Amino acid sequence: MTRATSSLPSSSSDIHSLMQSIGRAAVIAAEQLALAPTAAKDRALAAAAAAIRNRSAAILKSNAEDMAEAEGAGLGAAMLDRLRLDAKRIEAMARGLEEVRALPDPIGRVSAEWERPNGLRITRVRVPLGVIGIIYESRPNVTADAGALCLKSGNASILRGGSESARSSTAIHGCLVEGLIAADLPSAAIQLVPTSDRAAVGEMLGAMQEYIDVLVPRGGKSLVARVQQEARVPVIGHLEGNCHIYVDRDAELDMARAITINSKMRRTGVCGAAETLLVDRGCGPEVLPTLIAELISAGCEVRGDETARAADARVRPAQELDWHTEYLDAIIALRVVDGVDAAIAHITRYGSSHTEAIVTRNAATAERFLERVDSAIVLHNASTQFADGGEFGMGAEIGISTDRFHARGPVGVEQLTSYKYVVHGSGQVRP
Amino acid sequence: MTRATSSLPSSSSDIHSLMQSIGRAAVIAAEQLALAPTAAKDRALAAAAAAIRNRSAAILKSNAEDMAEAEGAGLGAAMLDRLRLDAKRIEAMARGLEEVRALPDPIGRVSAEWERPNGLRITRVRVPLGVIGIIYESRPNVTADAGALCLKSGNASILRGGSESARSSTAIHGCLVEGLIAADLPSAAIQLVPTSDRAAVGEMLGAMQEYIDVLVPRGGKSLVARVQQEARVPVIGHLEGNCHIYVDRDAELDMARAITINSKMRRTGVCGAAETLLVDRGCGPEVLPTLIAELISAGCEVRGDETARAADARVRPAQELDWHTEYLDAIIALRVVDGVDAAIAHITRYGSSHTEAIVTRNAATAERFLERVDSAIVLHNASTQFADGGEFGMGAEIGISTDRFHARGPVGVEQLTSYKYVVHGSGQVRP
Numbered sequence: 001m002t003r004a005t006s007s008l009p010s011s012s013s014d015i016h017s018l019m020q021s022i023g024r025a026a027v028i029a030a031e032q033l034a035l036a037p038t039a040a041k042d043r044a045l046a047a048a049a050a051a052i053r054n055r056s057a058a059i060l061k062s063n064a065e066d067m068a069e070a071e072g073a074g075l076g077a078a079m080l081d082r083l084r085l086d087a088k089r090i091e092a093m094a095r096g097l098e099e100v101r102a103l104p105d106p107i108g109r110v111s112a113e114w115e116r117p118n119g120l121r122i123t124r125v126r127v128p129l130g131v132i133g134i135i136y137e138s139r140p141n142v143t144a145d146a147g148a149l150c151l152k153s154g155n156a157s158i159l160r161g162g163s164e165s166a167r168s169s170t171a172i173h174g175c176l177v178e179g180l181i182a183a184d185l186p187s188a189a190i191q192l193v194p195t196s197d198r199a200a201v202g203e204m205l206g207a208m209q210e211y212i213d214v215l216v217p218r219g220g221k222s223l224v225a226r227v228q229q230e231a232r233v234p235v236i237g238h239l240e241g242n243c244h245i246y247v248d249r250d251a252e253l254d255m256a257r258a259i260t261i262n263s264k265m266r267r268t269g270v271c272g273a274a275e276t277l278l279v280d281r282g283c284g285p286e287v288l289p290t291l292i293a294e295l296i297s298a299g300c301e302v303r304g305d306e307t308a309r310a311a312d313a314r315v316r317p318a319q320e321l322d323w324h325t326e327y328l329d330a331i332i333a334l335r336v337v338d339g340v341d342a343a344i345a346h347i348t349r350y351g352s353s354h355t356e357a358i359v360t361r362n363a364a365t366a367e368r369f370l371e372r373v374d375s376a377i378v379l380h381n382a383s384t385q386f387a388d389g390g391e392f393g394m395g396a397e398i399g400i401s402t403d404r405f406h407a408r409g410p411v412g413v414e415q416l417t418s419y420k421y422v423v424h425g426s427g428q429v430r431p
Numbered sequence: 432m433t434r435a436t437s438s439l440p441s442s443s444s445d446i447h448s449l450m451q452s453i454g455r456a457a458v459i460a461a462e463q464l465a466l467a468p469t470a471a472k473d474r475a476l477a478a479a480a481a482a483i484r485n486r487s488a489a490i491l492k493s494n495a496e497d498m499a500e501a502e503g504a505g506l507g508a509a510m511l512d513r514l515r516l517d518a519k520r521i522e523a524m525a526r527g528l529e530e531v532r533a534l535p536d537p538i539g540r541v542s543a544e545w546e547r548p549n550g551l552r553i554t555r556v557r558v559p560l561g562v563i564g565i566i567y568e569s570r571p572n573v574t575a576d577a578g579a580l581c582l583k584s585g586n587a588s589i590l591r592g593g594s595e596s597a598r599s600s601t602a603i604h605g606c607l608v609e610g611l612i613a614a615d616l617p618s619a620a621i622q623l624v625p626t627s628d629r630a631a632v633g634e635m636l637g638a639m640q641e642y643i644d645v646l647v648p649r650g651g652k653s654l655v656a657r658v659q660q661e662a663r664v665p666v667i668g669h670l671e672g673n674c675h676i677y678v679d680r681d682a683e684l685d686m687a688r689a690i691t692i693n694s695k696m697r698r699t700g701v702c703g704a705a706e707t708l709l710v711d712r713g714c715g716p717e718v719l720p721t722l723i724a725e726l727i728s729a730g731c732e733v734r735g736d737e738t739a740r741a742a743d744a745r746v747r748p749a750q751e752l753d754w755h756t757e758y759l760d761a762i763i764a765l766r767v768v769d770g771v772d773a774a775i776a777h778i779t780r781y782g783s784s785h786t787e788a789i790v791t792r793n794a795a796t797a798e799r800f801l802e803r804v805d806s807a808i809v810l811h812n813a814s815t816q817f818a819d820g821g822e823f824g825m826g827a828e829i830g831i832s833t834d835r836f837h838a839r840g841p842v843g844v845e846q847l848t849s850y851k852y853v854v855h856g857s858g859q860v861r862p
Contacts, residue, residue, distance in 0.1 A: 031779075035803065116824055120813055127805070129835050213835055234665065234836040255858040262860035348462075370853050372466065374558070382551055382856025391861065392852070393547055404560050404644055404849035405665040406837040418835035421823070422801050425813025427686040429693035430822065 012199050019203035022158055023211030025188035026131040030156035033189050034128050038105040040183045041151055045101035048179025049094040052144065055175055056090045062167035063140065070164050078269075083138045083164055093144045093172070096396060097179075100148040103395040106414045107154040121424040126417045128154035130213035133204045134398070135160045135227065137219035140168035146216070147176045147190040149398050153416035156189050158212065160204060162219075163196030170194075205230045216411070218399055236407055236415075238399040240326040241271035241354035243384045246343040246369065247291065248360035249282030255381060256287065256359045257294050263357060263384040265298050269328050271400055272355050272377075272387030276323060276333040278343045281307070288312075288336065295332060304334035323350040340365050344372045351375065354402050355387040376402060376409040443630050450634035453589055454642030456619035457562040461587035463617050465559050469536040471614045472582055476532035479610025480525040483575065486606055487521045493598035494571065501569075501595045509700075514569045514595055524575045524603070527827060528610075531579040534826040537845045538585040552855040557848045559585035561644035564635045565829070566591045566658065568650035571599035577647070578607045578621040580829050584847040587620050589643065591635060593650075594627030601625075636661045647842070649830055667838055667846075669830040671757040672702035672785035674815045677774040677800065678722065679791035680713030686812060687718065687790045688725050694788060694815040696729050700759050702831055703786050703808075703818030707754060707764040709774045712738070719743075719767065726763060735765035754781040771796050775803045782806065785833050786818040807833060807840040 033041075052059065063085040070083055112124040132155045136142045143159055150157035161169040173192040180187050193200050204212060209232045216236045217227040227235055245263050247256045263274035277295075279288055292312040295302050302308070303318040315334065322333040323346070337343045340358070347356055357379040358369040366380040377387050377400075389397025389410030397410045407415035464472075483490065494516040501514055543555040563586045567573045574590055581588035592600040604623040611618050624631050635643060640663045647667045648658040658666055676694050678687045694705035708726075710719055723743040726733050733739070734749040746765065753764040754777070768774050771789070778787055788810040789800040797811040808818050808831075820828025820841035828841045838846035 031805075034805070114824065116822070120817065120822075122823060127835075229663070232660070234834075252858075258858060258860050266861055374462075374465070375851065377852045377854065379854040380856060382854055382859040383861050385861040386551065386854065386856075386859070388861075391547070391551075392553060393545065403665075404558075408849050409852050418839050420806065421808045421840050423808065423810040423813055423817065425811060425817075427683075427689065428813040428817070429689050430697055430814050430816040 015195060015197055015199045016203060016207060018195065019193070019200055019208055022191050022193065023131070023208045026156040026158055026191060027211050029186040029188040030128065030130045032186050033151070033154050033156055034107070036154065036185055040185055041105065041154070042101045044151060044179040044183035044185050045097050045148055046179070047182035048144075048148070048176045049097040049101070051175035051178040052090060052094040052097065052172065055171065056087065059090060059168065059171040059175075060085060060087075062171040066140075066165055066167045075164065079138055079164070083140065083168070085140060085168060089141065093141050096141070096145055097148050100152050100396050100413075103152060103413055105152065106417050111419060118428050119426060120428055123422045124419050125422050126414075127420050129416055129418050131156045131158065131211055132416065133158045133160070133208070133212040133215045133233070135201055135204060135215065135217045135219070135223065137162040137223065138164045140165040140172055142218060143169040143172045143192065144176065145396060146218070146398055147173070149396055149413055149416060151189060153413040155416055156191075158191050158193065158204065160193040160200060166196055201226075202230070204233075206232045209233045216398055234406070235403075236399070236401050236411055237403045238271070239354075239402040240352050241273070241387070241400070241402075242276070242324065242326045242350065242352040243272060243274045243354055243387070244276045244278055244343075244347050244351060244356040245274045245384060246278040246337075246340070246347075246356070246358045247280060247283060247287065248340060248358060248362065248365055249280040250362035250365060251280075251283070251287075251359040252361055253284075253287055253290060257291060259357065259359050259381070259383050260291055261294055261298055264295065264300055264332050265330065266383070266385050268330050270385065272385050273328065274332065274357070274384045275326050276335065276350070278335055278337050278346055280340070280343070281336050281338050292334070299330050301331040302334050303331065305336060307336040308334045326352070340369055344369060347373055347375075352402060354400065355379070355384045357382060357384050376400065446626060446628055446630045447634060447638060449626065450624070450631055450639055453622050453624065454562070454639045457587040457589055457622060458642050460617040460619040461559065461561045464582070464585050464587055464620050465538070467585065467616055471616055472536065472585070473532045475582060475610040475614035475616050476528050476579055477610070478613035479575075479579070479607045480528040480532070482606035482609040483521060483525040483528065483603065486602065487518065490521060490599065490602040490606075491516060491518075493602040497571075497596055497598045506595065510569055510595070514571065514599070516571060516599060520572065524572050527572070527576055528579050531583050531827050531844075534583060534844055536583065537848050542850060549859050550857060551859055554853045555850050556853050557845075558851050560847055560849050562587045562589065562642055563847065564589045564591070564639070564643040564646045564664070566632055566635060566646065566648045566650070566654065568593040568654065569595045571596040571603055573649055574600040574603045574623065575607065576827060577649070577829055578604070580827055580844055580847060582620060584844040586847055587622075589622050589624065589635065591624040591631060597627055632657075633661070635664075637663045640664045647829055665837070666834075667830070667832050667842055668834045669702070670785075670833040671783045672704070672818070672831070672833075673707070673755065673757045673781065673783040674703060674705045674785055674818070675707045675709055675774075675778050675782060675787040676705045676815060677709040677768075677771070677778075677787070677789045678711060678714065678718065679771060679789060679793065679796055680711040681793035681796060682711075682714070682718075682790040683792055684715075684718055684721060688722060690788065690790050690812070690814050691722055692725055692729055695726065695731055695763050696761065697814070697816050699761050701816065703816050704759065705763065705788070705815045706757050707766065707781070709766050709768050709777055711771070711774070712767050712769050723765070730761050732762040733765050734762065736767060738767040739765045757783070771800055775800060778804055778806075783833060785831065786810070786815045788813060788815050807831065
């Protein structure tokens, strides 16, 4: 087993120098990438997909080494599952690159155009953000996804993966670089930070502010919290998804059942999974017991308030903490509320402004909920698990932003751009 | 003369408490403002404009006190001019409020709408950012402008003006609050920080991150630098405008003269004023001497390279520092370059990515410049002084952003918004 971080710098000044040179190379690559034709970027993505397929044996070997070390270090099952690659996951990665390739190129697109009374013609044109830093944890496929999205949107990327997946990410990154070279694009357009030293993250958050235009943390709460606390660089943050379903008195029961079960149980570990179910006290007497029974028979633990427990003895008591919790597990908090305004008040107090859904046939109630719930995504009569860039038709995404600034909701190639104003005149001067 | 800051907190823990309560009040006001109808916001702006006209005597009296103190403290003439109010400036402030009132309300506007194959209808709807903190210096009119723009865009604002203008800003702020009350909007929708203690700025940059969604620094380099260095909150930054004009070999001389003089001399103190003139070595022999002579006879000092000095003995030698300098004065740096690519290279090296113009009749050369110069605003055959939200047809602006993130170029009401996704379904669940 080779040490993935063998000949790498260890002193903090070495890491500072390393990261500075990565930053400088990224800025130069970003200038070239901003002008790269769509065809070149697409060629690079196609070649990278081919390289991932061709080198799948080597990637699997690197991943096996990462897995062995992680198992030796006693990593948990969920972490090991995120780290594990197999033939199917490698094929999914290659297809992911091809899907990004198939997306329309956002760069150079005119998003607005108008003429002024003095004859000046103003166009607002999409340009890349520049250099994007991505800090992630154990999933090695993020290396491919994030590198590809940044490339398609004309941005240079600096990828800093977790130490557990260092060998896997290095192997995958090699395929991306092969693609860049095949398309005559600068190989520094996608750089992987070659050290697991945490000081490298500190450099990205602070000392590299001259080079990095935006940071995207992808990972658990402690990573995101550290980034939001320390970053001197703009951040597209992805905080927790404490998502709610509100079943209104005017809901159709079958629809409420289907949406509740799907929102909670389709996948419990995704950020768009529902964590709290709010049921209107005005619902018919069969609604609450039916929803509880469905959840429990689907394998979900229900933690409810007094009314919910009175409806079904299997409901465990909910604590204050439950309303705040993103379980990411087969557990749901259940509260009975007095109508849509009480539901909105609960969500305003406990929600994380990610994704919430209302189930109702009453259009006015739905509009009130959709307008007043201040979340990135609000849904009427649909599952919270649609919170996904692919489901929105945006292609791949780098995450779901819970920020309000720059990008909110799914972050795809369009959200990884800025714009410039191009003004055509015929000699106009300002009076 | 009253002390504007008489009964105010002085210890840092008092200021912390004060700013926390301002932050909490702003968040509550922002929730109400997000749902406020256009008519209410417009009524508040109209009533505030009326109050400014009605109370002009009191505002002038407060301003006279600020001016007396500033003169006593030995403030420079430029600073005193920024601080000074007169009947004309007060009327301009009132008219400014009415202009913001006349702008279309961005909130609730659908910026994109599409349907998915599964029947989900997705709309992207503009919502306010929330709470905007504005830190500015001596111009008291910023109190009215910034408060009005934030109100129109549905945002609560926390205004922190300079100590020199404290009495003037307090008087103006009183008129804004009168407008809010007249329209039944929360008076905390526009708050003025009632202390000149610099610790209040520190609170806005750091401890108030829970309450403030975006900070806008409006002021000199040291303020902006402090904000960019310390802020834990997203910032819409306005860095310097080291703007360039490039006169190409294919420029029409009369147009080049008019654009050069207007870009530099219309107003020298605005961020869109040109600071460096680049002249193509391929221009006819009359171009360089003509431009230099025009600039000098317009009262501009010219600091040039060897070639420029050879063309006119009145040109002073330019130092390396001149290429970096935003003079904001009747001084221009002049360099002779070898064609458009050398001009682009100079701008890439020395520019501040604010606004640059090319003068040429050659469409291909123009396109090359417009595509490759990475600035918020690039102009072909027009003056750099068009860098202005009003001239862009965006109405009033809170500044020109030199950031790439969120907003670039003029920041008007639309740039002070975020968005949410509203999804209408008919029972869809995710497979």
